[in-house]
Amino acid sequence: MNIxxxxxxxxxxxxDGVHVSFxxxxxxxxxxxxxxxGEMRAIIGPNGAGKTTMMxxxxxxxxxxxGTVLFDGVTDxxxxxxxxxxxxxIGRKFQKPTVFESQTIEDNxxxxxxxxxxxxxxxFWRETRPETERIERVLETIRLKDARNRLAGSLSHxxxxxxxxxxxxxxxxxxxxxxxxxxxxxxxxxxxxxxLLKEINKDKTIMVVEHDMTFVRELGVKVTCLHEGTVLAxxxxxxxxxxxxxxxxYLGR
Amino acid sequence: MMPHVLTRSLDRSxxxxxxxxxxLGVLIPLSNLLLPSGSIFQVPTYLVALFGKYVCYAVLxxxxxxxxxxxxxxxxxxxxxxxxxxxxxxxxxxRQIGSRGVYGNPILPDFMVFLNYPKLPWYWHxxxxxxxxxxxxxxxxxxxAFCFGWLAFRSRVTGVYLSIITQAMTYALLLAxxxxxxxxxxxxxxxDFKDILGFNVQADGxxxxxxLLSCLALIxxxxxCRAVVTSKLGKVLIAVRDAESRTRFLGYRVESYKLFxxxxxxxxxxxAGALYVPQVGIINPGEFAPGNSIEAxxxxxxxxxxxxxxxxxxxxxxxxxxxxxxxxxxxxYWLFMLGALFILVTLLLPKGLIGTFNEWWEPxxxxxxxxxxxxxxxxxxxxxxxPAE
Numbered sequence: 001m002n003i004x005x006x007x008x009x010x011x012x013x014x015x016d017g018v019h020v021s022f023x024x025x026x027x028x029x030x031x032x033x034x035x036x037x038g039e040m041r042a043i044i045g046p047n048g049a050g051k052t053t054m055m056x057x058x059x060x061x062x063x064x065x066x067g068t069v070l071f072d073g074v075t076d077x078x079x080x081x082x083x084x085x086x087x088x089x090i091g092r093k094f095q096k097p098t099v100f101e102s103q104t105i106e107d108n109x110x111x112x113x114x115x116x117x118x119x120x121x122x123x124f125w126r127e128t129r130p131e132t133e134r135i136e137r138v139l140e141t142i143r144l145k146d147a148r149n150r151l152a153g154s155l156s157h158x159x160x161x162x163x164x165x166x167x168x169x170x171x172x173x174x175x176x177x178x179x180x181x182x183x184x185x186x187x188x189x190x191x192x193x194x195x196l197l198k199e200i201n202k203d204k205t206i207m208v209v210e211h212d213m214t215f216v217r218e219l220g221v222k223v224t225c226l227h228e229g230t231v232l233a234x235x236x237x238x239x240x241x242x243x244x245x246x247x248x249x250y251l252g253r
Numbered sequence: 254m255m256p257h258v259l260t261r262s263l264d265r266s267x268x269x270x271x272x273x274x275x276x277l278g279v280l281i282p283l284s285n286l287l288l289p290s291g292s293i294f295q296v297p298t299y300l301v302a303l304f305g306k307y308v309c310y311a312v313l314x315x316x317x318x319x320x321x322x323x324x325x326x327x328x329x330x331x332x333x334x335x336x337x338x339x340x341x342x343x344x345x346x347x348r349q350i351g352s353r354g355v356y357g358n359p360i361l362p363d364f365m366v367f368l369n370y371p372k373l374p375w376y377w378h379x380x381x382x383x384x385x386x387x388x389x390x391x392x393x394x395x396x397x398a399f400c401f402g403w404l405a406f407r408s409r410v411t412g413v414y415l416s417i418i419t420q421a422m423t424y425a426l427l428l429a430x431x432x433x434x435x436x437x438x439x440x441x442x443x444x445d446f447k448d449i450l451g452f453n454v455q456a457d458g459x460x461x462x463x464x465l466l467s468c469l470a471l472i473x474x475x476x477x478c479r480a481v482v483t484s485k486l487g488k489v490l491i492a493v494r495d496a497e498s499r500t501r502f503l504g505y506r507v508e509s510y511k512l513f514x515x516x517x518x519x520x521x522x523x524x525a526g527a528l529y530v531p532q533v534g535i536i537n538p539g540e541f542a543p544g545n546s547i548e549a550x551x552x553x554x555x556x557x558x559x560x561x562x563x564x565x566x567x568x569x570x571x572x573x574x575x576x577x578x579x580x581x582x583x584x585x586y587w588l589f590m591l592g593a594l595f596i597l598v599t600l601l602l603p604k605g606l607i608g609t610f611n612e613w614w615e616p617x618x619x620x621x622x623x624x625x626x627x628x629x630x631x632x633x634x635x636x637x638x639x640p641a642e
Binding site: 059061081082083086087091092094098099100101102103107110111112114117118119122123124125167171 | 481484485486488489491492495496498499500501502503504505506507509510513
């Protein structure tokens, strides 16, 4: 128990004994997971394993029935709503890329910047140099500099994924939750995304959910396999993929 | 802080719109008052009052476009805020009648004498002062919108459910105001107004001045809306409209934004109602009828939601058509025509008159936009939630 307590304070994200059920269906079942500061973790698991529900719990969209969810060792995330959690520094990329389609790429990034988000602040907002420079840097990172004035809705699927990652960067969170970033991407784009995430991981903690095993292998980080809302196996990709139970779950019994 | 807000909000079409409204606001009253009656350029008084009514509707349409076109809040009860503003003004006008009423009671309006009210109800106090009534024109609709919005937006009531409860709100007010013991004249409402700020409400000069003031209100409302939608707050509103939960996950308190814009919009609707009442000479519970609110939404859809100018234009065009058709042999078919208009606009011009015009015009205006961006803009128009939903 003592060991658990110390881990709880040192981990950036700490989930312990989390349960969620929807109408009797146990989406998350006694889930315990910790993420150290600076770590990148890949989450795999078959459909319905509870990966997205877990992200919903961390970001405040879903309230767990029981269990502990701590951020930075002190903040109880189960008591906060999406807005507060985003303000604390947890950013999320959705499974289906969600950008503001009728606005330009630059405006999408401007909206994502972690500056004053109050009604008054935005009503009287004026462009400032540091903000412009930050947007500039993000545009460069996600390689959309030439497309800055295009509407986000006109981007290809892969570019939208990158724009959403760019929005995460503009948000400058401590923890990034990235849901299926390479879905619908070409091999080259997948490779570039892996490079980008590794780059971002130099100063941020990342949790990435992905089905694409080549991509997960390329990330080369610790892997957690979820099944029926609980952790089935944890370790390197080779350890996890050679785990009998994981194989059984993926291939069906 | 203000100058940069103003310069940003005035693009070319906005400036043209403001100039046209200002010109009409000055020229129509002048022509009515200065030219001899019978001259072809003289605008008769009845038309001044009619146009004044349209301008008030245009302000109401702006207030709806601000929340619906930019924030995706479809209110089907905005007529309630309009009517509340109207009642506040009507109460002032009733108190101005004084002892000139049929019963000659210096304090109690006629309907209260008729209904045997022993004394003035407490909520009628203060309305003999114009400044107080003018304040209530803003405060009453604003406060109702704030309380309603606070409950609805905090509970995350959105989409069609929100539309339904706004409809229920205006219907509840309709029923309440119909009651004689509610203290607002029941079925008959408030009428027989004599004067406003000492001027006869029937006089040509007063009507001309009210028309001018309505145009001024339209200009100010338009400037406020433009300042809001061209600010960063405007971008947040569009973000909420297009992807509400995404906006939340970026750390925006969506309910605060909705509450702000909903309350602002209700205050604008209240001002529109307050200017409407002295020009038409009556306010009764009929103004709360759900049909009125729905009609106002149709004006915005016809003109083009999310364009502001389109909303104002839609209000004037549809109401002109209404006046034209309901005074001729086609009168019994007007509601069918209105319904058909709404269906046709939804199917053929989903972006409304101004939205469609912009679509044709912009490729010429801004060649710097790539072809891809333009086609995407067209696609957006189709995929926007359609007003019939």
